[in-house]
Amino acid sequence: MGLPIFFILGIVLNLAHSMEFQDSEPRHLVLNQTVTGILGEEVYLHCLYTGQMDILFSSWNRLDSSKRSKKMAGYIHLTPFNRENFDIPASPKNLTVKLNVTSLDLEGEYTCVINTVEDEVKDTMFLRVIARPGIDLTVKKEVVNRTLYHAVTCSASSAKPEAVIRWEISGALPRDDIFSVNTTNTVHLNGTTSSISVLSFPLIMNNESTVTCVVNHPAFTEPERANIEVETFVSPIMSMETILVQEEGEDFQEVICTATGGKPHPNITWRLPEFKNTPPILRNNSVNSDSVISSYRFPFDPYEGENVSCVFGYMFFPFINTRTITLPVYYLSSLHFVDYAIKSENQTSLAFEEGDTNITIRMGILGNVPSHEINCSREGQPLPEDVDVVGNDIFLRGPVELHLSGQYLCQASYRRHQVSLQFTIEVNPKVILPVTFPPNISVNFVENSDYIHIECLASNAVPTANVSWIISQEMNCTIQSNVTSFNGSYSVKSVLTVPNCMAREYVVECVVDHPAFMEKERRQIALPVCAPPNITLQSSIKWDSGVAYTWLVCSVQSQTPAEAITWAVDCHGIDIASSEFVMSQPDFQQSHMVVVQSVARIPIHSHAGCSVTCAVELQGLAKPENKSIVLPPLGPSASRVFLREERYTDNWHAVCEYSGDGVIPKISWVQSDEDTEIQSTTESKCNGIKVNVNLTSEFKLSQYEGKNLTCLIQNKFGKDERRTVHVPKYSISSIEVVNKTTLDRRSHGQHEHRLALQENLSNQKILLRAHGNAPSYKTTCYREGRSAAHTVGMALVFTEPVTERDAGLYTCQVSYHHHMAEVLIRVDVTSEETQHMIFITICFTSAAAITLVLIIVLFVLCTSGKRHSSQKKNRKERESLAALMQDPRCPERTMLPGEAGPNYAELVHYSIVLDVKSTV
Numbered sequence: 001m002g003l004p005i006f007f008i009l010g011i012v013l014n015l016a017h018s019m020e021f022q023d024s025e026p027r028h029l030v031l032n033q034t035v036t037g038i039l040g041e042e043v044y045l046h047c048l049y050t051g052q053m054d055i056l057f058s059s060w061n062r063l064d065s066s067k068r069s070k071k072m073a074g075y076i077h078l079t080p081f082n083r084e085n086f087d088i089p090a091s092p093k094n095l096t097v098k099l100n101v102t103s104l105d106l107e108g109e110y111t112c113v114i115n116t117v118e119d120e121v122k123d124t125m126f127l128r129v130i131a132r133p134g135i136d137l138t139v140k141k142e143v144v145n146r147t148l149y150h151a152v153t154c155s156a157s158s159a160k161p162e163a164v165i166r167w168e169i170s171g172a173l174p175r176d177d178i179f180s181v182n183t184t185n186t187v188h189l190n191g192t193t194s195s196i197s198v199l200s201f202p203l204i205m206n207n208e209s210t211v212t213c214v215v216n217h218p219a220f221t222e223p224e225r226a227n228i229e230v231e232t233f234v235s236p237i238m239s240m241e242t243i244l245v246q247e248e249g250e251d252f253q254e255v256i257c258t259a260t261g262g263k264p265h266p267n268i269t270w271r272l273p274e275f276k277n278t279p280p281i282l283r284n285n286s287v288n289s290d291s292v293i294s295s296y297r298f299p300f301d302p303y304e305g306e307n308v309s310c311v312f313g314y315m316f317f318p319f320i321n322t323r324t325i326t327l328p329v330y331y332l333s334s335l336h337f338v339d340y341a342i343k344s345e346n347q348t349s350l351a352f353e354e355g356d357t358n359i360t361i362r363m364g365i366l367g368n369v370p371s372h373e374i375n376c377s378r379e380g381q382p383l384p385e386d387v388d389v390v391g392n393d394i395f396l397r398g399p400v401e402l403h404l405s406g407q408y409l410c411q412a413s414y415r416r417h418q419v420s421l422q423f424t425i426e427v428n429p430k431v432i433l434p435v436t437f438p439p440n441i442s443v444n445f446v447e448n449s450d451y452i453h454i455e456c457l458a459s460n461a462v463p464t465a466n467v468s469w470i471i472s473q474e475m476n477c478t479i480q481s482n483v484t485s486f487n488g489s490y491s492v493k494s495v496l497t498v499p500n501c502m503a504r505e506y507v508v509e510c511v512v513d514h515p516a517f518m519e520k521e522r523r524q525i526a527l528p529v530c531a532p533p534n535i536t537l538q539s540s541i542k543w544d545s546g547v548a549y550t551w552l553v554c555s556v557q558s559q560t561p562a563e564a565i566t567w568a569v570d571c572h573g574i575d576i577a578s579s580e581f582v583m584s585q586p587d588f589q590q591s592h593m594v595v596v597q598s599v600a601r602i603p604i605h606s607h608a609g610c611s612v613t614c615a616v617e618l619q620g621l622a623k624p625e626n627k628s629i630v631l632p633p634l635g636p637s638a639s640r641v642f643l644r645e646e647r648y649t650d651n652w653h654a655v656c657e658y659s660g661d662g663v664i665p666k667i668s669w670v671q672s673d674e675d676t677e678i679q680s681t682t683e684s685k686c687n688g689i690k691v692n693v694n695l696t697s698e699f700k701l702s703q704y705e706g707k708n709l710t711c712l713i714q715n716k717f718g719k720d721e722r723r724t725v726h727v728p729k730y731s732i733s734s735i736e737v738v739n740k741t742t743l744d745r746r747s748h749g750q751h752e753h754r755l756a757l758q759e760n761l762s763n764q765k766i767l768l769r770a771h772g773n774a775p776s777y778k779t780t781c782y783r784e785g786r787s788a789a790h791t792v793g794m795a796l797v798f799t800e801p802v803t804e805r806d807a808g809l810y811t812c813q814v815s816y817h818h819h820m821a822e823v824l825i826r827v828d829v830t831s832e833e834t835q836h837m838i839f840i841t842i843c844f845t846s847a848a849a850i851t852l853v854l855i856i857v858l859f860v861l862c863t864s865g866k867r868h869s870s871q872k873k874n875r876k877e878r879e880s881l882a883a884l885m886q887d888p889r890c891p892e893r894t895m896l897p898g899e900a901g902p903n904y905a906e907l908v909h910y911s912i913v914l915d916v917k918s919t920v
Contacts (some may be wrong), residue, residue, distance in 0.1 A: 006149025031112055037101040038219050039160070047095040047112035051123065054832075055092045057115040063109065073097050104129050104160065104191060131192050133159030137226045139211075141203075148203045154213035157194040161218065167211040168225075177469070178205045204233045204314075229566035236292075240310050240323040244370045248615045251300040251370075251415070252329050256285065257310035260291040264314070271309035271322075276302035297609040300415070305329040330891050335374075335412045335421040348423035351641040352425055354430040357398035363421065364392065369414035370511040376410040381410075402427045437489060438516035443523050452500050454525055456510035459491035463515065467494040470509040475502075475536060499557045501530035532560035533618050537627040541604075544600040546664035546716075550607075550631055552600040554614035555789040557593050560600040563600040563619040571610040602631065604689050605662040605717050609633040634661040641711045641723040647699075650817055654678075656695040656711035656723060664716040669697040672708035672724060695858035701817040705729050730774045735814050738767035744826070752809070752824045757802045759831040766796040766810075766825060776814035796825070804829050859913045889916050 010165065030048040037043035045060065057064065059074025074087035080088045083108065087098040091858065113122040133156035141293060142149050156163035160186060167174050174181070183197040199211065203555060213226045227275055236259040245252045259266050265287055273282060280303070284295040297307070309324040328503040337348065339362050365372060376389050384404060388395045395406065405427045411420040439461030446453040458465035469479055481494040496508060512521040534557040542549050602612065604890070615626040637660030643651040654669055669678040680697040706729030713721040741753040743868055757764050770777050781789040781796045789810060790797050798806060807829045813822040 009289070029112055029114065029121055031123055031125050034126050034128060034680055036218070037099065037106070039101055039104060039129060041101055043099050043101055043127070043420070045095075045097050045099060045110060045112075045125065045127070047123070047125075047166055047500075049093045049095075049114045051114075051116070051121070053116035055114060055116055058092045058095055059113050060086065060089070060095060060097060061111040061113055066227040068417075072110070074113075079907040085647050086669070094339045099127075101129055104131065111307075121276045131158055131160040131912075133157060133163045133195075133215060133217055135213070135224055135226055137213050137228045139228055141229055144403055149200055150203055152199045152211050152213075152228060152230065153196065154193065154226065155196045157216055158188070159195070159219075160194040163195050164193055164216040166214050166216070167197070167199050169208050170210075173200075174199065178202070182904070186478050193831055197429070203231055206230065209434070209795070232260060232263055234263040236260055236312070238310075238312050238321055238323055240325050242325055245297065251628065252301065253300060254295055254297045255308050255310075255327075256284075256293065256295040257312075257323065258291055258293050259312055260423075263294075265292045266312040266314055266321075269311045269459060270294070270296060271310065271311065271324075271582060272296065275304035278302055290661050303327050322457070328368070330369045330414065330417060332369055332372070332417040332419045334413065335410060335419045335422070336364055336366075337423070338362040348363050348421070349426060351426045351428060352396070352400050352404075352424060353428050354402060355399045356396075357400070359369060359398060359400065361396070362393040363394070363410065365412050365419070365874055367414075367419075369417055372414045373389065374410055374412045376408060377547060378408050379406050380409075382562065400412050400427055402429070412483070417779070431721040435462065436516050437462040439492070439512065441512050441513055441521055441523065443510060443525060450500055451497050451882075452527070454498070454508065454510075455494040456494045456496070456512070456523060457491065458485075458512045458514070460489045460516055461491070461516075462489050464490040465492050465532070468511045468513075469491045469496055469498070470493065470511060472506055472508075475506060475508075485894045493776040498527060499560075501528050503530060505529055524808055530559050533616055533625055533762060535614065535616055535625055535627045537629050539629055539631075543686055548604045548662045548686070548691075550602045550604055550612075551864045552612060552614070552618075552629065553603065554598045556596045556598075556616050558596075558618055560618065565596065566615045566617075567598070567600050568613045568615065569602070569607060569610050570613070571607065603662075604631065604634065607631055608662065620660055632661075634689070637661070639711070639713060639721060639723055641709075641725045643725055643727065650700060651698050651724045652695045652701055652727075654680075654709050654711075654725060654727075656698065656713075658691075658692055658713055658830060661689045661692075663715055663717055664691050664693065665713050667693055667714075668712050669695065670710050670711045671704070678709070684850060701727070701730075728773075730772065730816055730819055731846065732772035732774060732814060732816060732819045732821045733769055733778075734771045735821050736769040736813065737823060737825060738769050741825075742785045750824060753827045754828065755827040756828040756830045757798065757806065759829050760801045762799060762801045763801055764798045765792075766827075768794045768796070768812060768814065768823070770794065770814045770821065770822075772816070772819070774819060777814045779812065779814050781810050783811075784809050802829055 028050060030050060031046055035043060035045060047060070049055065049058070053314055055075070056069075057074070059071045061069045061071055061077075064070045071081075073082035073089055074080070076088070078092060082088050082097075085100040085102055089095040089097040091396050093114075095114075095179065099106070107127055109124050109126050111122055111124045113120065135153045137152070137158070139150060139152045142151055145447070152164055154167075156165055165183060167181060169175075169179070179199055179201045181197060181199055183195065186194045186196075188194065195212070209229055209232045209892060210227050211230055211277040213228075215224045215226070217224075218618040239260075240255065240260045242253055242255045245254045257268050257270075259268065268285070276299075278299045280296045280298045282295075284293055284299045288295050295309070298306075298308075304327060306327050307324055308327065309322055311320065311322050313320040337350075350361065363374070374389055374392060376383055376394065378384065380389075383389070386397045389410070390398070394410075404443065405425055407422070407424055409420060409422050411418060414522050437460065439458035442455075442457045442459070444455040444457070446455065454470075456467055458467050461844065462793070464483060467481060471477060475498060477496060477498045479494060479496050483489045484493075494510070496510075498508075508525050508527065510523040510525070512523075514521075536555045536557075536726055538553045538555070540551050540553075542551050552567075554567075556565060593774045598613075598614065600612065611630050612626055613626050615624045617624045637658065639656065639658045641654070641656045645651075646653060656667055656669065658665065658667060665686055667682060669680045670676060671678060678699070680695050683694045683696075697709070704727045706727060707722050708726050711723040711725075715721075737753045737755075739755055740754040743756055744752040755766065768779065777794060779791045781791050783789060790799060791812075794814065796812060807827055810825045810827060811822055811823060813820055815821075
């Protein structure tokens with residue numbers, strides 16, 4: 001009797017605790033008290049019911065003009081509705097709804113109402129509607145008190161609340177001494193306001209081309225800026241100049257006034273001198289995009305020395321600037337000789353010798369005339385035929401003869417201005433030269449790539465001069481001489497040929513002997529010494545057939561060809577034979593320098609760290625010149641192997657990376673147990689002597705699972721190297737359903753996991769767990785019709801509210817590459833009403849079972865109290881009752897009530913099984 005009583009007591013306490021928990025469950029709403037919407041846009045009204053009670057009705061309500069509550073959108077028994085500008089809310093619990101703000105009348109209070117099975121929950125929020133202003137910006141010109149102004153108007157129309165307008169000039173507020181601002185606001189019947197702000201400023205005081213209107217309003221996340229371009233005042237660059245103009249043989253002074261770069265362009269007016277017999281002529285008065293030009297042309301003589309003014313001004317500006325220029329006054333002061341001196345105070349005399357040729361007499365003029373003309377005469381007659389006047393020069397073509405002697409007069413003139421120069425030319429008879437003439441001595445050098453030719457020349461001598469050389473006996477040289485004559489004089493040329501440079505310093509001497517000399521004339525020449533060769537040694541790295549070589553280029557630049565270029569290799573103090581090298585042909589350059597190159601090709605792997613020397617032997621050098629370089633050392637090689645799984649595919653990669661110096665090895669993947677080569681791709685990169693090799697083999701996991709792969713690195717100059725990587729072996733033994741389920745055995749030997757989902761509840765999950773050693777798993781589920789089910793990670797997820805359509809048999813597979821396991825899941829859908837009915841049925845069944853047990857116990861007790869006299873009858877009754885009361889735990893033994901003793905309680909056992917389906 002103890003067990004049923006305690007079971008009933010536990011059920012009663014559980015029901016009481018459940019009802020107490022439901023009574024204490026909080027019920028409230030979450031919503032914003034104030035929401036701002038912009039006219040013409042969308043706004044969201046948020047309301048969330050956080051209670052656990054079932055919702056019958058939920059809606060957004062608003063009082064209409066007659067103060068009656070009007071439902072705008074919501075749910076009635078899970079059926080949505082909406083009207084006017086409201087969309088359908090998200091769900092009965094989440095009444096978040098989108099509202100199109102099409103009118104200012106939508107402003108007001110809105111109530112969120114939730115009706116549950118027990119009570120009504122509601123709360124009120126206020127929707128504030130604002131209107132974004134329309135912005136317009138214009139500019140116009142106006143004249144105030146003969147001053148040109150700009151008026152910039154910025155309007156922000158139909159705004160709610162009122163917009164705030166301010167101005168910016170180059171990012172700063174406008175200055176009060178230049179700009180003035182006038183702002184007006186107009187309120188409309190619909191509650192909006194239009195604001196107009198006018199910025200005025202005189203154009204002459206403005207130097208900024210952009211004006212910015214800044215509008216602040218709550219509907220803007222940041223102030224709106226509108227820019228407009230206005231005219232600016234820029235002072236022009238003014239100039240005034242005069243130029244000489246010749247037209248139809250007449251000279252004019254043209255005065256040009258120019259205003260460049262002004263904004264706006266100024267007007268140019270003239271202040272002219274009093275008109276003479278010939279008035280000035282207006283030649284130009286033009287305006288282009290960049291400048292204004294005006295010019296007057298004045299006759300030369302009447303207006304000489306007069307003042308002319310240009311006035312630069314504006315119609316509406318007080319800006320006026322005047323430029324004045326004086327027309328030039330011309331004069332001529334004197335005409336004189338430039339290269340000849342005056343012989344007496346009042347007379348200029350020029351003396352020449354008979355037979356002179358190509359004589360030029362230069363004259364100069366003092367004055368400021370723009371041009372002039374010079375005319376000359378001899379003894380009042382025109383000049384002789386062999387005398388010409390060109391510009392300011394008199395040319396005597398010659399040879400000069402005695403008849404050119406006489407009195408000459410030259411006059412320079414420009415219009416009414418004139419000066420003159422009077423002079424005398426004297427021609428002296430030719431003097432006969434003496435019989436002996438000393439030679440002119442000169443020394444010249446002629447160089448080529450191999451030799452220097454030294455010319456010693458004694459020219460125009462009478463009689464012939466004697467030319468000889470003083471040289472060292474050690475020198476290897478040649479001498480050639482020849483004699484030429486012209487008009488009775490003689491020239492001797494002696495040429496000394498020597499190498500283009502010498503091993504040491506030598507001095508040669510040219511000796512010229514002639515009767516006209518008191519003693520011999522000598523000319524000393526120092527011969528150049530051979531400079532040491534310029535040796536450059538350049539190195540570079542080149543790869544050939546997978547081997548790195550150092551290419552050394554030894555360049556020798558010298559005045560004479562190098563006799564020999566040799567190479568030497570020193571490895572840590574030991575001389576070894578050099579690698580192959582090539583001797584190039586000499587290269588002759590314009591500077592008479594000889595360039596010889598020799599190339600050595602040395603493998604790095606066998607000569608790393610060695611010193612290589614290029615030695616040059618040159619004629620005239622005491623010892624060979626050399627240049628050395630140290631080859632780079634080899635660093636240690638490194639290698640590594642690893643496996644890489646390619647995402648979103650079934651492929652694996654085995655990667656072998658090698659880095660070393662000097663040699664590219666052969667790298668291959670082989671299977672360790674069979675030593676067979678695996679198809680792979682190789683990528684090699686060389687940087688100097690450094691080499692990096694990447695070997696990648698792509699394979700399916702099933703090909704080499706659980707096997708060893710070996711990277712074989714074969715170096716042609718060293719030992720082979722092996723790196724092994726193990727391909728893991730994976731397995732998936734079974735799939736476990738983490739949620740509490742019941743297990744059903746199917747006819748074909750498989751098992752079904754059965755569980756129940758809560759109806760109308762979203763985001764319910766059935767969690768799976770795979771038993772295996774794979775690093776990751778791919779989960780796929782589908783229904784009986786092979787339609788795919790939604791999975792997230794290792795979970796079957798029902799994101800939408802669960803309905804009866806979601807019930808049925810699901811097959812879920814967990815795989816990793818070719819490994820796979822599956823599980824069958826039977827999904828039932830229950831509602832809260834069904835669970836309540838099951839609970840009531842269980843309670844009723846339990847009560848009926850307890851009542852039945854009590855009746856049987858009472859019957860047994862009553863029957864055992866009766867005693868009959870007949871032993872046979874009693875024995876039969878006891879046997880019959882013992883068969884009924886046999887302990888199911890011990891089928892081999894039958895216990896009678898009379899024989900049980902203290903263990904009588906063990907004869908009666910009852911089992912009450914509660915089959916309650918779980919809710920996930």
